[in-house]
Amino acid sequence: MINLGEVQELKITKIIKAGALLKDEDANEVLLPHEEIENEKIGDIIKVFLYNDSKGEIFATKTIPKITLGKIAHLEVREITRIGAFLDWGLEKELFLPFKEQICKLDRGRSYLVALYIDKTGRLCSTMKIRDYLRTDSKYKENDRVSGVVYNVVDDIGAFIAIDNIYEALLPNDQKRGVVAVGEPISLRVASVKPDGRLNLSQRERGHLELDKDAELIFDLLNDYDGFLPYNDKSDPDDIKDMFCMSKSAFKKATGRLLKGNKIEFYKDGIRIKEDKNGRK
Known part of the structure; x- marks a missing residue:
């Protein structure tokens, strides 16, 4: 059978002015245009892709496209x-x-x-x-690093990711950092695997590693804002999420680590970088 949108191996049965006539085992016929013929001869079996022209007629090409039917x-x-x-x-x-x-x-x-x-x-x-084209039978497990592309974003849910362009996964809103856009390649961590095989993803690291990154992010932002930010453990969770792209709980843990490390101090309804004895930050 001549399968539109697929790569097939077909036999050259005749060469005419318009090109080479190819046939499958059932004698179905398709044309390979003459401009694609090089050293091929009658009897050769060649690998081709089947596509439509502007009129809808099916032709063969030796050029294999970046995508095939169902992929x-x-x-x-x-x-x-x-x-x-x-x-x-x-x-x-x-x-x-x-x-x-x-x-x-x-x-x-x-x-x-x-x-x-x-x-x-x-x-x-x-x-x-x-x-509906994605699968849920990946071999990935919790904490594996994976790469994929964002294929949809639903405001109330999160970003849907195609891992390896094959497997279905979700990056929930509470696991996102910043804005992700449809079409964007992205690297993440597998947070969990659902019973049906779908992957839950996270841009956040595990435990102490994430705490270090959160603390580093806050400290970097403090430097960007002249050493002071009007946020503390009494700030609204939504305000914290908008500014730092983390939950209030993560913010409190990270600022606690910075306090313990003598990097920051609470000051006038916010936090600031702690100065040394000479007044240097």
Whole structure:
């Protein structure tokens, strides 16, 4: 069978002016355009990708694209139109991403995760709605380091990540640091593995390692703000989260560590870097 959107090995049965005719074991036929013929001859078996032209007809190409049917890839937006976007997938004819298959505003030149599918008209298209294409059978376990790409952000929940462009994972809001955007590559820690195999992620480290990083972050911000910040253990948790991207509990632990290390002191409804005997910070 000639499988649109897939890589197949087909046999050259005839060479004509338009190109080489390829057939599968069931005698289904497809054309490899003449400009792609090099030293191939009748009887050769070659690896090709099957795609649609602008009229919807199926052709073969020896160029293997960056994505195949049912798979996911991180592709760059080349053009944005009223009906959708066009992506660079490695072929001369760019891949269409319909407007209805987009989940956020796209920027030309940025890359986003998409899956390849065949639409109702029988043409190859891409979609940003990739959750159903992701798997939950990874071998990752708690505290493993993983890399992925953000494929969706839901304000009340968190960021959804495709690990290795294969596995489904969630970065909950309370485990985020700063802003993450759709299409952004990201490296994280596996915080837990759900019974169904989905991964919960965190940008925070474990225990004392995280405490050190929180303390370092607060101290760096104090330096950026001339040694004083109007936050302490009585500050509103939301204000602390907005400023430091950490929970109030984490903030209190980190400031406690800085106090114990004689790095800061509480001062006039805030914290400041502690000066030495000569008045130096």
